[in-house]
Amino acid sequence: MTIKTTAARPSLWTAVRNINLRAYGMIIALVSIMLLFQVLDVVLQDSNFITPLNLTNVILQNSYILILAIGMMLVIVNGHIDLSVGSVLAFCGAVSAIALSDWGLPWYLAVLVAVGTGALIGVWQGFWIAFVRIPAFIVTLAGMLLFRGLTLKVLGAETVGTSGPYNDLASGYTIAGFDLRMPTLIIGILGAALYVALAVRSRSREVRAGIAGSSQLAWLAKVVVLAAVIVVAAYTFYSYKGLPLIGWILLALVLIYTFIANRTVFGRHIYAGGGNEKAAMLSGVKTKQTSFWVFVNMGALAGLAGVIVTARLQAATPDAGNMFELHAIASSFIGGASMSGGVGTIIGAVIGGLVMGVMNQGMRVLGVATDTVQVVLGLVVLAAVFFDVWNKKRASGPIVGTTPGGSGEAKRKGGGGPDSGPDDDKSKDKKPEPVGAE
Template sequence: MQPMTQKEHNSKQQPDSRSYKQILSQMIKSNMRQYSMIIALILIMLLFQILTEGILLKPLNITNLILQNSYILVLAIGMVLVIITGHIDLSVGSIAAFVGAIAAILMVDYSMPTYLAVIISLLLGAIIGAWQGFWIAYVKIPAFIVTLAGMLLFRGLTLVVLEGKSIAPFPETFKKISSGFIPDVFGGGNVHLLTLLIGIFLSIIYVFNEIKARSNQKKYSFEVQPKGIFIVKLVSLVVVINIFSYVLAIYEGLPNILIILGILILIYTFVMRKTTIGRHIYAIGGNEKAAQLSGVKTKRVTFLVFVNMGVLSALSGLIFAARLNAATPKAGNLFELDAIAACFIGGASAYGGIGTVPGAIIGGLVMGVMNNGMSLVGLGIDWQQAIKGLVLLAAVAFDIYNKNKNL
């Protein structure tokens, strides 16, 4: 056995810096849209933090950001699945308004218990989604036409059932869905201790899952991130989670709606990454004919995607009505455009087959921070709409540039 040379010894002791650069470069290229949007979100937050003289990141404003954008983020979760399959849904705002109106009639006019009215409202959303999904999946009418018809239909029905008037107020238990906070069982005084403990708990769960996933990848000889990059990523996200928890804790604590959003994000991320139906949704968006030849029941999957969108539209309508404490004829106006913009800004492709739930959430936060920041610096709604339009155009142009570059 020959002795190890000095060069071989050094290569064993120190990782090849070029390999680190190559792996880092590959990570950035394969996640370009996601990383670019995260960086954009950070830069936008820093810009408005400076322009608003520190108001943007105050605990009160952070909480308001969550409450103001919760219903759009719920819609974005469902919309990204629709866009991945290669479709679009223009009716979500009208469905949200219609379901909110029905919920108000049930709870305010007929004094129905909150839980029962919520269940009926979500079932109504599923029925509406099934109605639209049938025409799209089985009759093969383009989703643009079906949902445009749905937008007009359910906006008209909203005006009919409300008779052009608002219905208010909702019961206190219903309002807490959107404006309530979890109680601090530890009685921390000025600091919400339960929120801090939840942040620490989530950090531990996150670190454990990441280490376990890395261990499994190494076990099956998959390529993993260099140890240094992996540690930096873990530490960075743990710091962000706990700073965010602290900011919420020094105001009112964890909003109820944030718990609902967190559960939805976890469920839908798991479904899209780890389940058969998630892979089928991506397959349909990538190439529907090829997916059908491979045994994917494309009609049923498309149908279920629109049923799901109907349910989430109903949930969004309930959240908005609870926040407004009223059902109004103009509720849900332009919700569909904000949800679609969030998905495209967050990395979904206009051609289908590409997109993630976390990406849609990031896109929604970009839109929310821009809206909030522009309002704080005194920009009018006219300039806000113009700037949002340019941002959406830039996001889609970036998607097309990347697609052409890879051809």
């Protein structure tokens, strides 16, 4: 193949082309939105938007959506969808409130009951989806009705109040009486330092092996900006009351799940199964088991989110979590998930959720009516996905080894759509399709 190409002589344009807008675009968008509200607040109300109090509120008010979004991202990456999380959240919250208030269990056991209930629900739904092969849309649509009904049943259409350290999970700033204000600043700075150290180490290993993926300048800019963001965020929370407890929980979840997604065999199998299930299966990935555990995990996270919602309202209510599934799904898509599966990051889902949360908070501070807020958020979801589509087109220019004109085509074929590869046998009854036998 001797296609003439400009890749040998990197120009500024190719450098710009190679920037993965998706990776940094969401962070840039989030920061821009915050700055926009800052300007609007100053102009219209002569006040500040970017205040420690407002940022803390964004975390407190969106924490449960973010927890759901983490699980939802894995579900979507694996090529499924979960419409039931709002109802599952309500049911787990209800069970946990009953365990706390009626059975008198200590708060940590009440949390465990919620997470366990959620996981069991995940087992139920995962069984139908992964092993019986009923589409997740159907199974979780049924689950949405089923668990909403069960919530009403266990609560008897009444609310069950909660009290004590249980409620601190959603709004406290201490853990076991230990104030988290100073640790916010210290861990923020240490975290930034650790991040820089890790980045330098992996960069030098790559450079030594001659396999560095990006230019020195781009790498440096990325490291400096991200380290600065960590320090500034830590200082901002520090100047109010410190990062709330739920913020720490979220941080831990993001780190753990990012690690699982990127660095574990199970995580990569989630991606491989969603990106091309048949190829993954023929590569030895136990796709059914993987999907099953993804739903168990989603259930457990919905259980945890149920605890947070209950603790925040200080009561389990029958209509808790209404529409939350759609917010979690929207967060994932704003955060870069692909409808066809295989693509998306944990941090993307969290940032997607934060974009919605910041817009919500910003418009409320400005006194925008709820109806308008909904309209704007709807448009944001559409705009984010449009940006994704546009970015993909931009990135799929011909590269070395590409058949001219065939660029992008391969990607479309890869989607597993009806027009797949050229050497495909189309007749369904002739082509041996792999069947999971594990």
